[in-house]
Amino acid sequence: MTTTPYADLSADDLASELTRLREEYDALRAKGLDLNLTRGKPAPEQLDLSNGLLDLPSTHVDPDGTDVRNYGGLQGLPALREIFADLLGVDADRVVCGGNSSLTMMYQTLTWLILKGGPDSPRPWSAEPTVKFITPVPGYDRHYTMLEELGIEMLPVPMHEDGPDVAAVRELVADDPAVKGMWLVPTYANPTGSVCSTEVAAELMAMPTAAPDFRILWDNAYAVHHLTAEETKSADALGLAAASGHPHRPVMFASTSKITFAGAGVAALAASPENVAWWLERLSFAAIGPDKVNQLRHLEFFGDAEGVRAHMRQHRDLIAPKFAAVEDALTARLAGRGVATWSRPTGGYFVNLDVVDGTASRVVAFAGDAGIALTPAGSAFPHGDDPHDRNIRLAPTFPSLADVETAMAGVALCVALAAVEQLTK
Template identity: 70%
Template sequence: MTNSRSPLASLSDDDLAAFLAEQRSAYAALEARSLKLDLTRGKPSSAQLDLSNDLLHLPTTTKDRAGVDVRNYGGLEGLAELRDIFAELLWVEASQVVAGGNSSLTMMYTTVVDFLLFGGVDSPRPWSQEPAVKFVCPVPGYDRHFSMLAELGIEMVTVDMHDDGPDMAAVEALVKDDPSVKGIWIVPTYANPTGAVVSQEVAARLAAMPTAAPDFTIFWDNAYAFHHLTEDEAKSADILTLAAASGNPNRPIMFASTSKITFAGAGVAVLAASQATVAWYLKHLSMASIGPDKVNHLRHVEFFRDADGVRAHMRKHREIIAPKFAAVDEALTAGLAGLEVATWSHPTGGYFVNLDVLDGTASRVVELAKAAGIALTPAGASFPHGQDPRDRNIRLAPTFPTLEDVRTAMAGVATCVALAAAESLTAGRASGVGAGGEGATAGAAAEQTEGAR
C-alpha cells in the first residue's frame, strides 16, 4: 500500500502540532465509541474450539490397542498411540515422548523444579546447591517463561531474538565461561511474540556450542509448531538429533501441546527428550502421579487418528485465524504507513504480532488503548520482570476476538500509536530532548520502517 504521509519526525513544528490535534480528535471519537475489546492473550476463539466438539462424544471404547483399560491407573508415560502421533509430528522416536495432562506449562515447571531439587542427568549436583542459577532469555519472548523463572529465583540474562533465532554470538559468549548459566528458553517455531523461526544453522549451534555448565539445558518450547498461517509451512529444526550428533544428547528437552489445537483447557501435552532424560523425568514424576488421563489421550487418538489428522485439523484453524492476522496488518498499514513511528511483524504462523512503537511510548499506547476500551497485553510483558528497557514493545493477540472486532481494535491501536508518538515528539522538541527520553532522538524514529522483521 502506498502512502503519501511524511515521517512524523520530519514534520515542522506547525505541521506536527496540526497532526497532534488531528490525532487527539480521532482519539476522542474512539473513546466515544465505548468499546470493550480484549487482545491481551493468545486464546483460541469459540469458532476454533468448535472444530473439536466431536471430542465430547469420544472415546468410543475403553481400551487401548494393547487391550488395557484406559480408565484405570498406570501408564505413566502416556498412551502409546498418542505418543506415536506426536513422535511423527516432532521428528522423534516414540520412546522419547512422554504424554501428560492438558498443560505443557505444567510439564515445564515440573522439569525446572526437578533440576532445582535433584539435578538433571548430567548435573554434578542439584541446581539449588549452586551459588547461582541463570537462564538465557531471548527477547522479546514468552512472559510465562520469565514469570516462572522469577518465581523460582532464577536470574534471567537477555539476548536479542532475531528472525532466525536468538543472537548466537551473545548466547555462546554467555554460556562458554560461566557455569551458573544453566539453561535457555527457546520457542523455535513461530516464536512468541515475534513469529521468528529458528533456523537449522542456529539450532545446530545451540546443540553443539561449548558450555561451562555440563548440564546446560535447552528448554525447547515448540508450542506453535503446527500453527501455520500460510501454505508455506515452516519445519521445526530437529534439535534432539542435532544434539545427539554433537555429543550432547541430554541438552534439549522439548515441549508441545494441543492447547491451541483442540480444547485449550482439556487437551494433551507432551515432553520429548533423550531416553535418559525421559527416564529421569518419569522417575521423579512417579512420586507425584500414577498415570495421566488416558481416557483423554484415547479421545484425542480417535479424533485425530494419526499425524495427518492433526495437520488437516490445523488447516481448519488457519482458515479461521489467518484473516485476523491480515486484518492487523491492514489496520496498522492504513493508520501508520509513512509515519515511521512503528514496526510490526508479518508472522507466517503462531498466535501473535510483534509491535514496536517509538521508544518510550509503549506504556502510553497501552494506557490510551485501555482508556478507549481496548485491552492490550501490558507494555514490556515480553521481557523479564515486565521491564522493556526501551519501552517500545507490545504483543498483539488477534485470535480470540471476531474478525470485525480485530479490525475495530487495530484501527484504534493505530490511532493510539500515532497519538503517543506525536505527544512524545512534541514534548521532546519543547524540552530540547529527543522523543523517547534521554538519549533518544527524532532521527531514531525515522530509522524505523513499518512492517519490518
C-alpha cells in the same frame, strides 16, 4: 501516495496533526468500546472444531488393549505418542504424553532439576550458589514468571528472525557455570513469530558451555500453527544435539492446548532416552498414570498426525484473516510514518509491535482508556521491564474478525497519537 514520516513534518504541521489525532481519539473514546487483545486464546469458533471430542472415546480400550480407565501407563498411550513423535520429528520412545498443560511439564522439569539435578548434573541445581537462565527477548511472559518464581536469574539476549543471538548466547555460557539453561520457542516464537533456523539450532546444540548439564527448554508450542499454506518445519533439536555430543541438552515441550480444547488437551515432552527415564522416575513419585481416557479421546479424534495437520488447516482458515486485519490496520495508519515496525508472522498466535521508544506504555494506556485492552507494555521482557518501552504484543485470535478490525484501527491511532505527542514535546 507518499506518506511523510512524522519526524520530517514542520513544527506547525506536527501541531496540526496532534490536534487532529486528539480529536479522532476523543471520538474513539466516545464509542464506549469493550475489546480485548491481551491473551493468545483460541476463539469459540476454533474450539467448536473439536466438539467431536465430547462424544469420545467410543471405547475404554486403546489399540494395544490397555484399559484406559485404570492406573498405569506413566509415559502415556503408545499410539498417541506416535502422533506427537511424527509432528515433532522424534522417535516415539522419546515422547512422554501427560496431562493438559505443557507449562506444568516445564515447571516440573525445572523444579526437579533444582531439587535433584539431571542425569548429567554433578549435583542438584539448588546446591549451586546461583542459577541463571538465558531468555531471548521479546519472549513469552510465562517463561519469565516461572523463572522468577523459582529464584532463577534471567539473562536477556536479542531474538532475531532466525532465532536467538547466538554470539550473545555463546558469550554467556562459555565461562559461567551458573548459566544452566535457556528458553526457546523455536517455531513462530511468542511474540515475534521468529523461526529458529537449522543453522542457529545446530550452533546452540553444539556450543561449549561451562555448565556440564546446560539445558535448552525447547517450547515448541506452535509447531503446527501455520498461517499460510507453507508449513514451516521445526529444526531437529534432538538429532542436532545428539550429533554434537550433547544429547541431553534439549528438552522439548508441546501440547494440543491451541489445537483442541485449551483446558482439556494433552501435553507432551520429548528428550534423550536418559532424560526421559530421569523424568519418568521423578514423575513416578507424584503420579501413577496420566488421564488416559482423554489421551484415547484425542487419539480417536485425530487418528494420526495427518489428522492433526488437517485439523490445523481449519484453524488457519479461521484466524489467518484476523492476522491480515492486523496488517491492514497498521499499514493503513502507520506505514511510512517512521513510528512503528511490526512482525508479519507466518504462524503462531501473536504480532510483535515496536513503537517509538518511550511510548509503548502510553499507547497501552491510550488504548485502555478507549476500551481496547492490550497486554501491558514490557510483558515480553523479564520482570515486565522493557528498557526501551517500545514493545507491545498483539493477540488477535480470540476476538471476532470485526472486533479485530475495530480494535486494530484504534491501536494504530493510539500509536500515532503517542508518537506525535512525543515529537512535539
